[in-house]
Structures are given as C-alpha cells and as structure tokens.
Amino acid sequence: MSLTITEEQPASPESALAAFAEATAQAIGTRYPGSPPIEVTFEAPRRPEFGDFSTNVAFALARAARSSPQNVATALVAELRASHPQLHALFREIEPTAGFINLRLAPTCWQSVVARIVREGERFGESPQNGTRVSLEFGSANPTGPLVIVQGRACSIGETLADAMRYCGYDVFVEWIINDAGSQLDTLGRSVYARYRQMTDPNYPFPEDGYPGDYLVPIARAIRDAEGDRWDGAAESQWLAHFAAIARDTLVAGQRRTVERFGIRFDLWQSERALHEEGKIAAGVRRLVDAGLTYEREGALYFKATAFGDDKDRVLVRGDGRPTYLASDVAYHYEKLQRADRAIDVLGPDHHGYIGRLKGIAAALGYAGRVDVMIAQQITLMRGAEQVSMSKRAGHIVTLDDVLDEVGVDATRFFFVMIAPDSPLTFDLALAREKSNDNPVYYVQYGHARIASVFDKATASDVAAARAGTSLSTLEHPAEIALARRLAELPKIVRNAVDHLAPHRLTRYARDVASDFHQFYTECKILTDDRERRLARLALCQATKNVLARVLEILGVSAPESM
C-alpha cells in the first residue's frame, strides 16, 4: 500500500484510521490466510489509557484462527510493525491489550483537526444534503389554554432534534397540529361564554367540565367590549361556535407567541378542523377501507388494529358519521408521509399507549417503519427542596411563560432537553436561575465567554494570524490534545444523537467540551511570550469557540461573548 500522507499535509484522524484499516486487512490476509473477510471498525475507548481508538478485530478472528483474541491481536500488531512501518508516522502507539488493539494518534492528526475547525468555522462537520425529507411534529396542544411546561419540554426536544438533523443533512419540516376539531372546542366555547355572563351576573354557573383558571376572562371581556350584551340570554346554538372560534384564535396566537419566544418557528400550524374541511380525513379513512383493513359493526366503521399489534380494534367513524380522533391521526400521518420520507412525533406523557398504535397506522397505510414516536416525559417542578404544586383542576397551572419569566429561555431550553426524553425530569427553578457552577448552562456559556475574553486581551494581529491559519505543531500538551480530540467528536456526537433520537447527548457533549477547555485553560497559559505557541493556542481557542457556539445553537441556547 502507499501512504500519501506527507509532513506538509498532516493526516486527519479519519485518513489515519483508513490507512490503519487497510494495513490491518492486509496483515490479516498474510497472517491468517483463508479467514473470512472482516470489516475493521473502530471505537473510542472509555478509558483514556486505552488510547484514542481501538479495534476489536482480534475477537472476530479468534475463532477461525483457533487462538485467543490476545494472541491474535499480538500477532497482528507484530505483522503491522514489520510490514507497515509507515504507520509509525500516524500513530504514536499501536498496542495489543486484552485482545483489543489500541491506537494513539500522532499529535499532527489532532492538529489537523484544529486547523480544519478554524477554517470551516461553525459549518465544521456538517453533512451535505442527503435528500431525505423529515416531518417533525412536536408541542402540539389543544387550543384551550396557555402552554404548560411539558409542552415546552416537547418543544426543546423536538427543535433540538430538528436542528441536529439539519446539521446531518436532512430536509426537516417542523409542524404543529392544532387540535380544534373535537368536542373540547365546544367546552371551550361554553367556558368563555360563562366568563362573559359572569361579568354581569356573578352567579352564572361555570360548566362542570369547563376550563378553569383566569386566562379566559380577558377573552370574555374583549368580546363584551366589542360586541356588548347581545349574547346575554341567547340560545347556545347562536353563540357557541362564535365564542369557541374567538377563544381558539386568541389562545393559538398566544401559544404561538410563547413558542417563538422560546426560539422556535414552525413551518406549519396545521388545523385539524381544516383537515376535515379539505377532505383529508375522509381520504385517510378511504385508504384503509381500500386496503381492506376496516369493517362495519353496529353502524360504526372499525380499523383492524389487532392486525397491527393493538389489543383491540378501534373505531374510525362513529355510528353518527363523525370520525374519531384516530381517524385524524390516520389522515394526518397519511398526509405527512406523502410529502415526507419519515415522520417523527414528539408526544406528551399521556400518549405512551399510542406508540404502537401510530406505528400500526403507518404499517396499515403502507409506510411501515417510517414513523417514530418520542415521548416527552413528565416534569416535576421544584423550587429548591420544595415541590411546586400544579393542579390543573384547581386552575393552578404553571405555564411555560411563567417558567421563561423566572429563569429565562437559555436555562429552560437546556434543562428540558438535558436528560433522556423517556425519563421523567425534575426541574429545579432555583438551580436553573442560579449563576453558579452548579448550573450546567452557565458552565458551558462561561467557557464561550472566557474564550471571547481571551481574544479581547490578545492583540488584533495575533487574533488575525491565528484565524488565518498558523503552525499548530506546538500543540502537544495532554490538555491540548484532549481538547482537540473532544472537538473532533462533534460530527459523530450529533449524528449519534440523531440516529438514536437522543438529543440529550448534545448537552452532555457541550459540558464535556467546556470541561476540557477549562482544564486546558488552567494548565496552559494562552497568551505566552512564545509567539508560535501563543498563536497555536489562540487557534485552539477559536476552534473551541466554533464548536461550543455550534452546539449551543443546535440546543437553542445563546453563546454570550461576556456574562
């Protein structure tokens, strides 16, 4: 084989590993002729003493070689040293340990990553467009009140995932569905009407199942201001749709303001009612009927859900001809999957039972495997050691706006996405507001601000030189290498978060980057008298700043220049 790597053009970690894989494949052929072909793959060991990367080929080879993994690994390394001495320029260490082959890259490989990140800026590691269209639905709420915090969590998760997917080259379309088609809108209309009447008659009864809380009062007042008392004593059939429509529009507008304040802009606000009016619901149902997956019983139309793993068949169209909520789900997913290759829903904690059902719907529609469902689990709100009570029944709802007022957008976005979506979240308002080292948001932001501060102190010509590209050959301190290695992980981390629908991994990575930077800062004086070293370290700072800013951007958190 020929290695095209030269001193002038240092190898990237990827090319170094590719060279190693090729050499190892040859070594296997030499040492163990006739063995089945094995793909040489790498992973990053958890423990630093095992090097930057390791490969487990010896385990896969051991059986065919009738030897132990340890012996195979040792033999392969001996073969590599004898027949591929060029690898020495790329790897500082190639060691067989307990059956693994552990690799430590030469500093030049890591230096080349730093140079690349400085050069590519915040676009570092982005994948080109891959042509896959993804519909991502999250947050969606009933238009019957202000957004509550669990919907905020779904928004944090969904929007972070959306940005991470864009980074990976997906064509992402984020949408919100307004559940304005069901009986709840009637309830909303009656609730507002009761508030309207109570303005002149304090004894007017509030509906048993109405929406409590004060937030409907201003809507009622606005109606009275604009339209006077003409609805007092009118029949329900006259005012119901009118009141419901005004309330829905007002509340949806409010939800929209909250979401935008939260840093999210939806591509589509889809009214469920509009789907009905456009005949989309009927089209979805027809699709199932045509596929022979429905039957009629007692005047209702059933979907054969049991054929897709559900425990009972489900009604699609009621005896009176009105479609059920399930019909909406069928239709909306049918509609989405016609314009997208994948549909991902981020749902609330009360929708656990729907994961299987939605996947069953996708399969029934002929789109098996193209729907994914994430559940944003419940949030327990704390203020220090004290639990904040949230009784929706009593009208004591804590809204997303309340939380944003108290702790700000940055902390809320970060905390809501910080742990696995499936796990319930304990959210401490006191901690989120705290500007201390207990607070991971400030820890990460501080890293960014600290770098900005160093650039303020440095001379303009140094900064310009560092950004234009400079010799990085002095970067070899363990803290420098550790930081560079961490920065190089960005693309892999984002891809991983996307592939596993695990956006919380990005917050951990952000903390890891900040941690490695702070350690580097403590151990290495940046603005040293040695010009070459100073410029190299400034370049490393710039690369770190790019990566931190990029991760924070994906998370929807600001990257401050000073704090």
Added chain:
RNA sequence: GCGGUCGUAGCUCAAUUGGAUAGAGCAACAGGCUACGAACUUGUAGGUUGGGGGUUCGAGUCCCUCCGACCGCGCCA
C-alpha cells in the same frame, strides 16, 4: 388483567445500542489565583447496575422470570 416506558453512587443523570476496571455533576472531605474571567480547577471517598436464571470470548445493554414505579387500555381528544 393486558400493553407501554422505566429501575444505575446519598441526590440528579450518562454510558458511543454487546466491549476492557460502569462514568459525570451536585452534596461530603482535602488542596490550587503576584497568570489571559476562581462563574474555574486538582485529588479522595462513594456501586452485587431492583432480585434470580439464560444466551457468549464478553451483558447495565439481548432473552425468560419475579419485585417495584409511572402511564395508557372510550363510538374523549
């Protein structure tokens, strides 16, 4: 009862989907600024991964079975 999600350090959570001695932060204890922001950092201590079986070179991860928590199970949405 059936189905879903989960159970990891005192607390809050990770663990590159089957890899090596299970890692961080907080809390506890002991250190580090005449240095570019101490909103930082170094170290110590902390575990039978709910229990028990199985699969294999190798299991927190996969399978079975108990225990426990939360959530679903309507011609509501």
